Amino acid sequence: MVPFLRILGIETSCDETAAAVVERDAEGHARILSDVVLSQLDEHSAYGGVVPEIAARAHVEALDELIEEALMRANVSLADVDAIAATSGPGLIGGLLVGLMTGKAIAKAAGKPLYAVNHLEGHALTARLTDGLSFPYLMLLVSGGHTQLILVRGVGDYERWGTTIDDALGEAFDKTAKLLGLPYPGGPAVERMARDGNAGRFDFPRPLVGEARLDFSFSGLKTAVRQAAQEIAPLSDQDVADICASFQRAISRTLKDRIGRGLQRFKREFPSIAETPALVVAGGVAANLELRATLQGLCDKNGFRFIAPPLSLCTDNAVMIAWAGLERMAIGVAPDALDVQPRSRWPLDANAERLIGFGKRGAKA
């Protein structure tokens, strides 16, 4: 029988410094004892994107206190946790070094095992913490650094079905916002503007739509937005709103096609799983209501459950890192040695082919 487990999680792979304490009971139920996240948004916003050097420094300055706070809020001491889990990739190497080294130091000093966690695995397993989902299921990760459709077969067992061949989806939102003069991060700003826009005014491209492969491409869309904006400059507020609405519509249509094919493939590969098949969404772009509605509609049509964990667990956090550590402990995976190194690139699916230009921001896989 799997014992009751409690773990401290640490996340520093991008621009959020985070620490959390999470428990797992013998039946696999999770309890989040604390969840502390410090966003570096203010530090980076002047630059219109994440600056790796600034991120690393900010992690160094904040992490110790954040870990103390996570333990305090959980009302536990280091002696009360069974292990430490720290993100060791993929992501910005400076931040990863800060988190992993801190994790190692705590593990050594407190005499606890260390789990070096893949950040993507954290995202991939979150739906098991929130919804007790069984394997296998499909996961769409859409953030500033990733756009991936992943088959989650088991802990440590992933197959990447699709990825972006150029920009990540969040990056496309951020770049579009920037060229329209909207603030960073661009996603929420574009979504806000789109509400008053005419989505039918511009017919933006929907790259790869109709192709059998399940990959994504968003850089052509961004270029089309730039051209449209230049042609009608100077832009009125209504022009910006119309561009944003048309941009979102192109993305919704693209996702409908790509993910629709993914759901069909899942049904072909798993014709007789016991539960209703499920699509899980994660990443900051999952906050977008139009995108959620598109995915919900697609799931309804194809007989899938659509699972969107609460936004705080969809965006970067340490709860998911702690949980990934717990999942590994629960199936008896040995802890990592203290000489484990961070990896800026660390695909979940080691067999997946490396596509040109993927996840440029921080070279995330």
Ligand code: KG4
């Ligand atoms: O997962 P996340 O918080 O951080 C990482 O990328 O690691 O995702 C941030 C991304 C940004 O690109 C942001 O513009 C996008 O998520 N985003 C959105 C929305 N809210 C955040 N994109 C579209 N619509 C939104 N409402």
Ligand code: ZN
């Ligand atoms: Zn992430």
